[in-house]
Amino acid sequence: MTAIRYELIKTCKQTGARLGRVHTPHGSFETPVFMPVGTLATVKTMSPEELVEMGAGIILSNTYHLWLRPGQEIVEEAGGLHKFMNWDRAILTDSGGFQVFSLSEFRKIEEEGVHFRNHLNGDKLFLSPEKAMDIQNSLGSDIMMAFDECPPYPASFEYMKKSVERTSRWAERCLQAHKRPNDQGLFGIIQGGEYEELRKQSARDLTSLDFPGYAVGGLSVGEPKDVMNRVLEFTTPLLPSDKPRYLMGVGSPDSLIDGSIRGIDMFDCVLPTRIARNGTLMTSNGRLVVKNAKFARDFGPIDENCDCYTCRNYSRAYIRHLIRCDETFGIRLTTYHNLYFLLKLMEQVRQAIRDDRLGDFREEFFERYGFNKPNAKNF
Numbered sequence: 001m002t003a004i005r006y007e008l009i010k011t012c013k014q015t016g017a018r019l020g021r022v023h024t025p026h027g028s029f030e031t032p033v034f035m036p037v038g039t040l041a042t043v044k045t046m047s048p049e050e051l052v053e054m055g056a057g058i059i060l061s062n063t064y065h066l067w068l069r070p071g072q073e074i075v076e077e078a079g080g081l082h083k084f085m086n087w088d089r090a091i092l093t094d095s096g097g098f099q100v101f102s103l104s105e106f107r108k109i110e111e112e113g114v115h116f117r118n119h120l121n122g123d124k125l126f127l128s129p130e131k132a133m134d135i136q137n138s139l140g141s142d143i144m145m146a147f148d149e150c151p152p153y154p155a156s157f158e159y160m161k162k163s164v165e166r167t168s169r170w171a172e173r174c175l176q177a178h179k180r181p182n183d184q185g186l187f188g189i190i191q192g193g194e195y196e197e198l199r200k201q202s203a204r205d206l207t208s209l210d211f212p213g214y215a216v217g218g219l220s221v222g223e224p225k226d227v228m229n230r231v232l233e234f235t236t237p238l239l240p241s242d243k244p245r246y247l248m249g250v251g252s253p254d255s256l257i258d259g260s261i262r263g264i265d266m267f268d269c270v271l272p273t274r275i276a277r278n279g280t281l282m283t284s285n286g287r288l289v290v291k292n293a294k295f296a297r298d299f300g301p302i303d304e305n306c307d308c309y310t311c312r313n314y315s316r317a318y319i320r321h322l323i324r325c326d327e328t329f330g331i332r333l334t335t336y337h338n339l340y341f342l343l344k345l346m347e348q349v350r351q352a353i354r355d356d357r358l359g360d361f362r363e364e365f366f367e368r369y370g371f372n373k374p375n376a377k378n379f
C-alpha cells in the first residue's frame with residue numbers, strides 16, 4: 001500500500017500535457033499544480049484559512065529550516081507538521097539537501113553524507129540520507145523527498161557523473177531508512193544537469209527503485225530557459241506515466257506553462273511570495289511594480305481581471321503606500337494576490353488541457369503578459 005497515488009485524467013491532444021489527480025493521506029488535488037512554499041511551517045503572512053480560500057491543495061515546507069528551528073522533536077511532539085501548523089491538506093517536504101548546498105558556508109561531501117555549518121550560528125552539523133528520512137518521518141509530510149546532491153550550474157560532465165551515481169546510492173539508502181511508507185510517499189530525484197546521457201542514467205537507476213513519484217532536480221539553478229525546456233523534453237519521457245512528476249523550484253508563469261506542456265505535474269517556488277514582499281506583482285497584463293510613482297494616485301485594482309480578496313477591496317495607490325511604509329498588511333495583500341494569481345493560472349492550464357488547447361492558451365497568455373516581447377522579464 002503506497003501513500004501516494006496518481007490518476008491520469010487526460011492528455012492534451014494539442015501539447016501532450018497531463019491532467020491528473022494526486023491522492024494523498026490528506027486529500028487529493030488536481031495537477032498540474034502549483035505548491036505555495038511555507039519554509040518555516042508558514043506561508044509567510046498567510047493563514048491556513050486563506051490558503052484554503054484561494055484553493056491551495058498542497059503546500060511545501062523545508063526540512064532543513066524546521067530541523068534547525070524548532071527542531072524535529074518539537075514538531076513530532078505536536079503530532080506532526082499538519083497539527084503543529086493547523087493545515088489539514090497535503091504537505092510536501094524537501095530533503096534539506098538544497099539548503100545544505102546553497103546556504104551553508106563550509107561543507108564537505110562524503111559517501112556517508114554532508115558535513116556543514118548551520119547558517120544561523122555556525123554550529124557543525126551532519127546530514128545524510130538516513131537523517132533526512134528520520135527528520136521527514138518526524139514531520140509527517142505526505143510527500144517526502146530523497147536526499148540528493150545538488151550540483152552547481154554549470155558542472156562538468158565528470159563531476160556530474162560522480163554526483164549522479166552518489167545520488168542513486170543515496171536514494172537506495174533513503175528507501176531503506178524510510179520508516180513510514182504507508183503514511184508518507186517518498187519521491188526520487190532525477191539529476192544529471194544538462195547531460196542527456198546522465199539524465200538517462202539517473203532515471204534508469206531511480207525508476208528501478210520504484211518510488212511513488214519522481215522529481216526533476218537540478219533545474220532552475222541559473223541555466224537559461226531554453227536549456228531547462230530542452231532538458232525536460234528528454235527527461236520527462238524517461239519517467240513512468242503512472243506516477244506524478246515534480247519540477248523543483250520553478251514558479252514563473254511562463255515556466256509553469258512550458259513545464260506543463262513537457263509533462264510536469266507539480267511545481268513549487270518562493271518567487272510569488274518573495275517578490276510580493278517588495279511589491280512586485282504578477283498580473284494578467286504582465287509584471288507590475290506597485291512602488292512606482294505612477295501608481296501614487298491610481299485607485300484601480302492591482303489586476304482588473306483578478307477577483308482575489310486584494311483586487312476586490314484595495315487599490316494600487318493604497319497598496320503602494322503600505323509597501324512603501326513597510327506595513328505588514330501591504331505584504332499580506334500582495335502575497336495573497338500573487339499566490340492566487342498562480343493558483344488560478346494553473347486552474348486555467350488544467351481547463352485548457354481538458355479542452356485540448358493548451359498550445360493556444362500559451363500563445364494568448366504569453367502575448368498578453370509580454371513574454372513574446374524582446375527582453376521580456378522572467379516573471
Ligand SMILES: [Zn+2]
Nearest residue numbers: 306308311337
Ligand atoms: Zn488579485
